[in-house]
Amino acid sequence: MTKTPTIAPGATIGILGGGQLARMIALAAANYGLKCHIYAPDADSPAFEVAAHSTVAAYDDAEALAAFAAEVDVVTYEFENIPGATADILESRSVLRPSARALATTQDRLTEKRFVNGLGIETAPFRPVDTAEDLASALEALGRPAVLKTRRLGYDGKGQRMIRPGEAIDPAAILRSLGDVPCILEGFVPFEREVSVVAARGADGAFAAFDLCENEHRDHILALTRVPAPGLSEATATEAARIARAIGDALGYVGVFAVEMFLVREGGERLVVNEIAPRVHNSGHWTIEGALSSQFDQHVRAVCGWPLGDPSRTGGMAVEMENLIGADADSWAGILGRPGSHLHLYGKGEARPGRKMGHVTRLIPDRR
Amino acid sequence: MTKTPTIAPGATIGILGGGQLARMIALAAANYGLKCHIYAPDADSPAFEVAAHSTVAAYDDAEALAAFAAEVDVVTYEFENIPGATADILESRSVLRPSARALATTQDRLTEKRFVNGLGIETAPFRPVDTAEDLASALEALGRPAVLKTRRLGYDGKGQRMIRPGEAIDPAAILRSLGDVPCILEGFVPFEREVSVVAARGADGAFAAFDLCENEHRDHILALTRVPAPGLSEATATEAARIARAIGDALGYVGVFAVEMFLVREGGERLVVNEIAPRVHNSGHWTIEGALSSQFDQHVRAVCGWPLGDPSRTGGMAVEMENLIGADADSWAGILGRPGSHLHLYGKGEARPGRKMGHVTRLIPDRR
Known part of the structure; x- marks a missing residue:
């Protein structure tokens, strides 16, 4: 069931995430006479201070998500690391903007780069890396320096490791240090x-x-x-x-x-x-x-x-x-x-x- | 007991009143990392939507005012019609800005005009009017047109009555229509x-x-x-x-x-x-x-x-x-x-x- 997509002043925007981006979205919404409902797992989140409606719950709490979706007219978010199942629940019960598809494409570095290249737009050269063997052959193909990044959940330099020219490396240890999750090696862009x-x-x-x-x-x-x-x-x-x-x-x-x-x-x-x-x-x-x-x-x-x-x-x-x-x-x-x-x-x-x-x-x- | 007057980000501003002025003060405060606590008698007040802390109580509820003062670092307000006793409670238990004195001077049209004249600054000519006899003699002194206003609680044209040249009036009836409260007659300013x-x-x-x-x-x-x-x-x-x-x-x-x-x-x-x-x-x-x-x-x-x-x-x-x-x-x-x-x-x-x-x-x- 999809609600009507046109929202009028007085309506409620649901915002996933309670940080400064959610806070500044809420302040802008208030200026237009909109209400905001903040959903975040940490009760101390700064966005809670500027909105009268709040849910403190985990991002994978299906029951809390369903209740949240029922109370708002449209849902948006301040961060891209929203679980796919969460996006699907919200999209099926409310209007999710940006869409679950936009999230899925951009929250995975490999999917995102393939999508961008598919539009004829240049990215850094890259190779998917799931194993130590993948990393060795990707380094062979792309040269050094190169950066190994987790495909998901990285931000502000977290979840990545630079590999320098001449540096002796243990591919398995590097992957372990990033949590043994699917990665991508990105070649150097001058x-x-x-x-x-x-x-x-x-x-x-x-x-x-x-x-x-x-x-x-x-x-x-x-x-x-x-x-x-x-x-x-x-x-x-x-x-x-x-x-x-x-x-x-x-x-x-x-x-x-x-x-x-x-x-x-x-x-x-x-x-x-x-x-x-x-x-x-x-x-x-x-x-x-x-x-x-x-x-x-x-x-x-x-x-x-x-x-x-x-x-x-x-x-x-x-x-x-x-x-x-x-x-x-x-x-x-x-x-x-x-x-x-x-x-x-x-x-x-x-x-x-x-x-x-x-x-x-x-x-x-x-x-x- | 007076709290230290210097407030840092993270502190809480208490705001008396829940209308658009309180709402816009709260939005400005949020931008500086301040918290807001809104105090208003009507739970439907628009300012409640943009602040996480609220008190729904009458402006003369001494107990609620004391609790409010204890939870905030400074108190301000969006309207001048705050009872003097309310201002005194807040000033004695927190920091009230503007002060009870500023309120007392400006919430009474007669006190305000005398104060302004006392600074050598011109106002409309005026006479205090408490009785029908006062009104008759004030009209005699100031001429017409003139405006009879309640000394307190007027806004947006409420609590006032124009008296036109040649108009037959019943002074007692006019005073009654304004609630038989202390008034002021203001002479015409061209x-x-x-x-x-x-x-x-x-x-x-x-x-x-x-x-x-x-x-x-x-x-x-x-x-x-x-x-x-x-x-x-x-x-x-x-x-x-x-x-x-x-x-x-x-x-x-x-x-x-x-x-x-x-x-x-x-x-x-x-x-x-x-x-x-x-x-x-x-x-x-x-x-x-x-x-x-x-x-x-x-x-x-x-x-x-x-x-x-x-x-x-x-x-x-x-x-x-x-x-x-x-x-x-x-x-x-x-x-x-x-x-x-x-x-x-x-x-x-x-x-x-x-x-x-x-x-x-x-x-x-x-x-x-």
Whole structure:
């Protein structure tokens, strides 16, 4: 039984996940007079603080999922590692946006790369790796350096292992260190930097991409996003949006997603897709102040079946977004007093190293 | 026992009142990683939807107020009609911002006008009216037209009665129609239009006014706010901010407040104070998109004892804010599709006539 897909103000959006992305989706939904129901296993999750309706239950609790689906008008999520059975329960009992199919395609690195290549879009070279023999032959084929990654459940550098030139390795031990799960070996891409497109696709197929961003990582965690990505050609920016649109169309996607890409200069400026995130994305946080319609606004509009908003940059300003990671957030009082800085804190209790505690957005005159 | 006035992210703001102003304060607080506890008598109040902590109790329930004060780090409110005894309970058990004194001064039209005049700032001429005889002699003194208003509890044109030239009146009957409560008669001010200053004052005495707005009312309810107020001199804008600052300083005010003023042309462009609202104000809703720091951000910063943000207009744009009243909100889907329009809905159930359901903000190039 599928509910009517058109949602009106007063309706309830169900959100799987209780972190900062869910929290910021809920704040955007509130602005449109929508209610939110947060579903997360940890009662301490920051998104619970901004919504009156909540379920504390495991993601594989079929009974709790069914009750949740019955209380909401549409379901969305803040993370891609949702079990397939969970997605199926929600899709059969409510409207799930993005769909179970979009999740299935993007939560497995191997499926995702094959899907992207199938659209004629370049990725890093790769080989599936299930056994020590697979790893040895994949290294033979792709050369070094190369990165072995778990096919599922990796994020922020977790679930991966770099293999360097000349390094003596024990393939079985490496696979064991990653938990002996299905893996993928990715060959080296000689990239100059990482960029991303954050885009929305509406239930009607409308597409709206935010401007191409450049991302800097520190310890495998996004540290800084700059928009527009400095020194890139207009053609590359256009191509990035084309790639995102092709991916969104092929998935029949509804909602906001991000496509992380490598910018390669060798053999002419070109883009190589790294991964797809089927959700709002850290590299889109700048849009809260930096764009006319934020990624969270766009996601809410899309999942409700509403028209997309305008993704243009506010007043044509350039934007920088800096993550506040771990103890970075201790400087909140100083940031509050810094002219032109917009502080966001996620309401997380403990500032553990590597934990995303908040972010700061700065709008600056665009000198291009 | 007074708690330490400096509040850090993770602390809880208690908000008295459950309407759209409380809701928008809570959304701004969430952005800074603060928790909110909403206290309101009606379980259906829209602010409950955006906060995890709530008390449903009457505003004069001493026990519930004490429990509320014990659970929060600072208390603020969205409306001025808080009983004095309630303010005293909260101030003695927590930190109340703005203070009980600011409330007492501004919730009574007579006290407020005397206070404003005491600062050398002009108001409409007025007389206290407690009896039919008072009304007759006040009319004699001030002439007609004049407006009889209850000293307390009036808003959006409620609790007032215009008395026109030549109109035959029964003073006792008029007083009865207003509930036989203490009143004030206000003489006629030949104003060209209504303007307002929305401003913030920090716990350290810092002051930050938003740009002077022009307000259009329909059926005594704010319909449209324009910023900057067109056709006013720079001197008038400066004088408006000076008036607001003098009022804020004299009250030792902490938080956001609004000063509604009449613009009078007779005898040279000048400002006459109409009333003070000791709270965030409908004529400041444009600041959500139209200013670098919104009135809700500023209010949260002030009540937490944090530095105030920058009240400058975003990218120097002119701004229009239109209220969606009653059935106006039925056009939400069309507004969503209108480029450059920012839709806000308050999550109210029933669109009764005269009920503020939401607002729309438009940023437009400033042609001045």
